[in-house]
Amino acid sequence: MSEIKKTDILIVGGGAAGLSAAAEAASYGAKITVLESDLHLGGQLVKQTHKFFGSKDEHAGTRGYKIADIILKEIEDNKENVEVHTNTAAVGFYKNDGIVTAMSGEESYFKLQPKKILMATGAQERIIPFPNNDLPGVYGAGAVQTLMNVYGVVPGKKVLMVGAGNIGLIVSYQLMQAGVEIAAVLEALPKIGGYWVHAAKIRRLGVPILLRHTIKAALGKDVVEGAVIQELNDKFQLIGEPKKIDCDVICLAVGLTPTNEMLWQAGCEMKFVSQLCGHVPVRDAKLRTSHPDFWVAGDAAGIEEASAAMIEGRIAGLAMSEALGLKIQQENYGIYQERLDSLRRGEAGEKIRCGLGMAQITDWGNK
Amino acid sequence: MSECNCSCDVNFKELDFEKMEDDIIVCRCEEITMKEIREWIPKGYDTFDELKRLLRVGMGPCQGRGCRDIILREISNMTGVPVCDIPSGTIRPPVKPIKSSLTASKGGEYE
Numbered sequence: 001m002s003e004i005k006k007t008d009i010l011i012v013g014g015g016a017a018g019l020s021a022a023a024e025a026a027s028y029g030a031k032i033t034v035l036e037s038d039l040h041l042g043g044q045l046v047k048q049t050h051k052f053f054g055s056k057d058e059h060a061g062t063r064g065y066k067i068a069d070i071i072l073k074e075i076e077d078n079k080e081n082v083e084v085h086t087n088t089a090a091v092g093f094y095k096n097d098g099i100v101t102a103m104s105g106e107e108s109y110f111k112l113q114p115k116k117i118l119m120a121t122g123a124q125e126r127i128i129p130f131p132n133n134d135l136p137g138v139y140g141a142g143a144v145q146t147l148m149n150v151y152g153v154v155p156g157k158k159v160l161m162v163g164a165g166n167i168g169l170i171v172s173y174q175l176m177q178a179g180v181e182i183a184a185v186l187e188a189l190p191k192i193g194g195y196w197v198h199a200a201k202i203r204r205l206g207v208p209i210l211l212r213h214t215i216k217a218a219l220g221k222d223v224v225e226g227a228v229i230q231e232l233n234d235k236f237q238l239i240g241e242p243k244k245i246d247c248d249v250i251c252l253a254v255g256l257t258p259t260n261e262m263l264w265q266a267g268c269e270m271k272f273v274s275q276l277c278g279h280v281p282v283r284d285a286k287l288r289t290s291h292p293d294f295w296v297a298g299d300a301a302g303i304e305e306a307s308a309a310m311i312e313g314r315i316a317g318l319a320m321s322e323a324l325g326l327k328i329q330q331e332n333y334g335i336y337q338e339r340l341d342s343l344r345r346g347e348a349g350e351k352i353r354c355g356l357g358m359a360q361i362t363d364w365g366n367k
Numbered sequence: 368m369s370e371c372n373c374s375c376d377v378n379f380k381e382l383d384f385e386k387m388e389d390d391i392i393v394c395r396c397e398e399i400t401m402k403e404i405r406e407w408i409p410k411g412y413d414t415f416d417e418l419k420r421l422l423r424v425g426m427g428p429c430q431g432r433g434c435r436d437i438i439l440r441e442i443s444n445m446t447g448v449p450v451c452d453i454p455s456g457t458i459r460p461p462v463k464p465i466k467s468s469l470t471a472s473k474g475g476e477y478e
Contacts, residue, residue, distance in 0.1 A: 091463055127437070129391045129441075
């Protein structure tokens with residue numbers, strides 16, 4: 001029989017949410033194991049070269065990759081409680097015995113038996129189906145960010161960006177900072193989805209943002225050599241004449257969808273909530289799912305942004321520690337909830353508030 | 368002007384977009400096209416799992432991470448059923464491929 005590794009809390013995903021949860025729970029003395037499938041911790045934070053907005057409590061004004069360092073430093077204070085495995089993916093949960101299997105690299109496979117599990121697995125990029133979308137040169141925006149901001153490689157010379165949400169706008173600007181030309185930014189909706197400041201930055205540099213436009217096809221034989229775009233009406237039907245755009249990269253920033261396969265395997269109650277961008281677990285305000293040992297935080301719970309993911313991580317870390325019977329700072333619940341509420345206030349938070357209305361329950365009762 | 372044979376010089380207005388759309392590879396792991404998906408949905412294979420059993424979509428290395436969303440939307444477009452009401456398919460471990468030798472050598476015995 002191979003050895004089964006025991007741990008109080010297993011955190012799957014070492015990004016904004018997972019690291020925040022680890023920092024919080026480690027401070028109460030919980031023994032934590034963090035699994036991170038990438039080669040290093042930090043998740044999406046390490047790719048964010050821009051300064052964050054939001055509140056000072058979530059490091060507004062600090063660049064994303066530096067925020068990761070701040071949280072890691074906090075974990076360092078309780079490092080005897082935290083064991084980290086990078087290049088390691090949780091690959092399965094078996095609900096009959098509560099065993100999680102994990103794969104380290106491709107050559108090592110082991111089992112864990114945690115008391116509590118946090119799924120902080122983040123999101124995956126959506127791709128949209130259009131002819132030739134499998135040509136080399138079609139990228140997800142996250143992949144472009146990884147290439148440029150982590151590895152220092154530009155994806156090409158001239159990019160057609162699809163999607164004018166925050167990711168599309170920010171990545172367009174970062175590409176321009178790296179000397180790459182942006183042919184245009186397309187957006188199917190009649191308005192820009194991202195923050196006005198991000199849009200204004202690239203408009204000032206002369207990049208056209210084409211609203212009510214979609215990509216109809218990528219052109220090219222072996223690699224992307226151009227794209228065909230077309231206008232849409234209010235019902236998203238194609239109108240007018242198709243137009244050709246010269247580009248060697250097509251970058252898709254068309255949204256993310258929560259990654260949470262293990263929650264399905266655990267039999268958690270899941271719900272499709274379009275405002276949260278996909279299937280998400282039903283959870284209470286302390287982020288516990290319908291499975292008494294599973295918590296969720298960050299994009300895996302619904303697509304939002306990193307500041308919210310960090311606070312959700314804190315709340316989940318607090319709640320899992322409490323469920324383990326550890327003495328916690330009860331007042332932190334109120335403090336963190338207040339910060340979350342303030343991030344979700346106003347027009348910008350409306351979609352999230354509406355989505356949470358469908359995904360969140362008040363209390364699991366005796367379940 | 369120098370001669371160029373690349374497809375950027377093709378008169379794109381003459382392209383057969385409908386045919387091109389048929390050829391979109393929806394499930395890249397198993398190389399299943401949009402045409403195949405659209406052929407089987409009206410025949411009653413209108414959930415992800417039924418298409419999976421028939422065409423092997425979502426059974427490759429990525430385990431449906433690339434195609435599940437697209438297929439659910441396609442089912443919704445063709446049947447008029449909203450995505451939230453279409454069963455999204457069973458997800459089983461492992462979520463990524465594991466070498467058989469690893470489970471054989473390290474998996475331990477059944478108790």
